[in-house]
Amino acid sequence: MADHRPSTRATAISRSARSAPKAYLVGGGIASLAAAAFLIRDGDIFDHNITIFEEFDSLGGSLDGAGSPDAGYVLRGGRMIECKYLCTYDLFASIPTLDERKTVTQEIFDWNETMKTSSKSRLLRDGQRQTAPEFGLSEKHILTIERLALEPERMLGRSSIADLFDAAFFKTNFWFMWCTTFAFQPWHSAVEFKRYLVRFAHMVGGFNRLHADGLQSVRFDGAAPAQVARSAWRDVRTEYAGHRLDCREADGTKIVMRIILDRAGHADEITVDSGDFVLVTLGSMTEASSLGTMDTAPTLKSKTDGGAWTLWEKIATRRPEFGCPSVFADHIDESKWVSFTLTLRDPTFLRLVGDLTGNVPGEGGLITFPESGWLASIVIPHQPHFIGQPENIGVFWGYGLHVDKLGNFVRKLMSACTGREIMTEVLGICGSRRKRQRFWKRLPASPA
Missing domain, CATH: 3.30.9.80 (D-Amino Acid Oxidase; Chain A, domain 2)
Incomplete structure (x- = not known):
C-alpha cells in the first residue's frame, strides 16, 4: 500500500518556504532589478517571495530604452560605465546574456575589445573637429581643483562650484567636457563635484579622447534590464500599479505595515510581516518626464506627476536620516x-x-x-x-x-x-x- 503522507523533507521545505522572509522592492528601475538578483544570489531569498512594484507599465526606469522602426526608438538618458564598476561587473558576471552564450560581464569586455572608444572629435566648433583638445586650465584653476580634491567635505559646506571658480573656468575645454560628460551645472554642489573628481581621477589622462582608463560601452541599449530581470525572474512577482506605504513609528524606527496598491481606483493591500524587507528606490532622473514628437514639444511636469518624489517626502517627514528630497525636487x-x-x-x-x-x-x-x-x-x-x-x-x-x-x-x-x-x-x-x-x-x- 502506498504511503501518501508527505515526506519529512518535503514538509520541512514547505514550512521553510512559508516562514521565509519576503522582500518588497518599490520602483522597477535597474536598482530594484539588481536588488532582486542579489537577494536571490547572495541573500538566500526565494524568488517567489520577491515582489517589485512599478507605477508604469514597464521595467528598467532610466534604462528603459525601447521602441520600433515604425514608431521610432526612445532613449531617456545615456549611461557610461568603466572598468572600476566592480559591483556592477560582479553582478553581471553571474548573469547570462539573452542568448546564454556567456555572462553579461564577458560580453561587455569582449565588445570593448572589438569596439574601442577613441574620440577624434570630443569638441566640435564651427563645424571643425577638435581632436584631443587641451584642457585650457590656468594655474589657479589647477590649484583649486587639487585643493578641492583634498579638502574635507565639511569645510565645503553648501558652497557651489561657481563659488570656487572664476567665470573663465566655465569657458575652458575642461569644463565643457566635464559638465557634458557628467551633466554638471555651475550652481551644483561643490561637494558633489569633489566626489566625482576623486571617483573618476583615473580617467583624466584620456578624458579628451574618451579612451580614458577603462571607459566601457555596451553593445545594445535596453539589454541590461532584460538580462538582469531574466536571470532572477522565474517566479519574481511584478505589480504594475500606483502604490503608497502605510508606516508607523516604533522605538524610534519607521516601520512599513502595509503596501497599498491603486488599481484603476480600486485599492488592494499587502500586509508586511515582521522579518520582511521593504526596499524603496527614490529620486529617478526620469521621474515625471514626458515625450514630445516631431511636431510637439515635451510637456514640463511637476514632482506631483510621479509617485517617487511624493513618496520620498512622506518617508522623510521629520526623519532627516532619510535625506532631504527638496534639495533635488524643488528646483x-x-x-x-x-x-x-x-x-x-x-x-x-x-x-x-x-x-x-x-x-x-x-x-x-x-x-x-x-x-x-x-x-x-x-x-x-x-x-x-x-x-x-x-x-x-x-x-x-x-x-x-x-x-x-x-x-x-x-x-x-x-x-x-x-x-x-x-x-x-x-x-x-x-x-x-x-x-x-x-x-x-x-x-x-x-x-x-
Whole structure:
C-alpha cells in the first residue's frame, strides 16, 4: 500500500518556504532589478517571495530604452560605465546574456575589445573637429581643483562650484567636457563635484579622447534590464500599479505595515510581516518626464506627476536620516533638461557626422558643441543600437544642458522645441543647415 503522507523533507521545505522572509522592492528601475538578483544570489531569498512594484507599465526606469522602426526608438538618458564598476561587473558576471552564450560581464569586455572608444572629435566648433583638445586650465584653476580634491567635505559646506571658480573656468575645454560628460551645472554642489573628481581621477589622462582608463560601452541599449530581470525572474512577482506605504513609528524606527496598491481606483493591500524587507528606490532622473514628437514639444511636469518624489517626502517627514528630497525636487526650473532620440531611415546624416568627426558609429562617444546656445551634445552609437533594429535604420541620441536659452539656428528655448526644430538646430551646429530639408520626411524624433 502506498504511503501518501508527505515526506519529512518535503514538509520541512514547505514550512521553510512559508516562514521565509519576503522582500518588497518599490520602483522597477535597474536598482530594484539588481536588488532582486542579489537577494536571490547572495541573500538566500526565494524568488517567489520577491515582489517589485512599478507605477508604469514597464521595467528598467532610466534604462528603459525601447521602441520600433515604425514608431521610432526612445532613449531617456545615456549611461557610461568603466572598468572600476566592480559591483556592477560582479553582478553581471553571474548573469547570462539573452542568448546564454556567456555572462553579461564577458560580453561587455569582449565588445570593448572589438569596439574601442577613441574620440577624434570630443569638441566640435564651427563645424571643425577638435581632436584631443587641451584642457585650457590656468594655474589657479589647477590649484583649486587639487585643493578641492583634498579638502574635507565639511569645510565645503553648501558652497557651489561657481563659488570656487572664476567665470573663465566655465569657458575652458575642461569644463565643457566635464559638465557634458557628467551633466554638471555651475550652481551644483561643490561637494558633489569633489566626489566625482576623486571617483573618476583615473580617467583624466584620456578624458579628451574618451579612451580614458577603462571607459566601457555596451553593445545594445535596453539589454541590461532584460538580462538582469531574466536571470532572477522565474517566479519574481511584478505589480504594475500606483502604490503608497502605510508606516508607523516604533522605538524610534519607521516601520512599513502595509503596501497599498491603486488599481484603476480600486485599492488592494499587502500586509508586511515582521522579518520582511521593504526596499524603496527614490529620486529617478526620469521621474515625471514626458515625450514630445516631431511636431510637439515635451510637456514640463511637476514632482506631483510621479509617485517617487511624493513618496520620498512622506518617508522623510521629520526623519532627516532619510535625506532631504527638496534639495533635488524643488528646483525644476534649474535642473530640468531635454534629451532627444532620432530614428533615421536614411544613412546620410550618420555619414555626414562620420566625415565631420572622423569616427565610425560607436567609436567616438560624446560629441559636444561648446558654441551651441543649448550646450548640446550628441552620441552616435554603434549600429544597430537596439536588439532587432533593422540594418536600414539608424539611431542617435543627444541632449542639452542649457534648455532655457535660445538656439543658434532655431531662436527658441530648447525646452519649447519640437523634434523637428531640435533636428534643425543639430544640422545647423554640425555645419549642415542647408541640407536639412532632405531629411524631414524620414526623421521621426522623440524629444524627451
